[in-house]
Amino acid sequence: METYINEEKPLIIEENMGKKVLIATLFNPEPVILATTRLGPQKIVLLISKEPTKEQEASVKLIQDSLGKVIDVKVVKIELYDIVDVAKKVVEIIDLESTDNEIYLNITSGRKTQSIGVLLACYARHERVKKIAYNPEEDKDSSIVYLPRLSFKLTETQKKILEALDKKKYESIAELAEKVEQSTAMLYRNIEELRDMDLVADQSLMLTDAGKIARL
Numbered sequence: 001m002e003t004y005i006n007e008e009k010p011l012i013i014e015e016n017m018g019k020k021v022l023i024a025t026l027f028n029p030e031p032v033i034l035a036t037t038r039l040g041p042q043k044i045v046l047l048i049s050k051e052p053t054k055e056q057e058a059s060v061k062l063i064q065d066s067l068g069k070v071i072d073v074k075v076v077k078i079e080l081y082d083i084v085d086v087a088k089k090v091v092e093i094i095d096l097e098s099t100d101n102e103i104y105l106n107i108t109s110g111r112k113t114q115s116i117g118v119l120l121a122c123y124a125r126h127e128r129v130k131k132i133a134y135n136p137e138e139d140k141d142s143s144i145v146y147l148p149r150l151s152f153k154l155t156e157t158q159k160k161i162l163e164a165l166d167k168k169k170y171e172s173i174a175e176l177a178e179k180v181e182q183s184t185a186m187l188y189r190n191i192e193e194l195r196d197m198d199l200v201a202d203q204s205l206m207l208t209d210a211g212k213i214a215r216l
Helices: 030-039 054-069 083-096 112-124 156-167 173-180 184-196 209-214
Strands: 002-004 011-013 020-025 043-049 072-078 102-106 129-134 145-147
Touching: 020 030, 020 083, 020 112, 030 043, 030 054, 030 102, 043 054, 043 083, 043 112, 054 072, 072 083, 083 112, 083 209, 102 112, 112 129, 112 209, 156 173, 156 184, 156 209, 173 184
Parallel strands: 020 043, 020 102, 043 072, 102 129
Antiparallel strands: 002 011, 129 145
């Protein structure tokens, strides 16, 4: 058994093999219904706010009462404005899925901050995501845009640097170089590349929000 962790109670997910899984932000139900019609998933994971509005609750009920009769529908609550926390939650969801499953994301509905967090999670798990979809006009069947599946493209050394910076505050390059077992000159080069990607803050050895997501 696999579990998605929510604040209120665990969400128990049975392990599936070779299935299509749709993960979607939700405010109104039309984008999810459209994506389901086109994709034909065996599982849907609906992402709603931790304090859902009446509209969100109604959308969840509509989907559960209709699609839920033939499809496994799960609900996961995510933050409203914390992009990093949203990305962490979605990465957790993706990691819990069987590697045999095909994972599709739809970021049309819900708050923009939630959609951005989901999109960045896709970049952090580029190899696990099949498609990322957005519906500019939610009620038109012809208006689905498939977004590029980008990745952070980090080297193993850069991943090690981000992990070190995420765990501890370093006062100097020399101190960090000792931790990651790299020469000061090579570390300077890697730090500059990470700053160029906006993963490490300028003039400090601190991760940006994007850097916190990239090291997931």
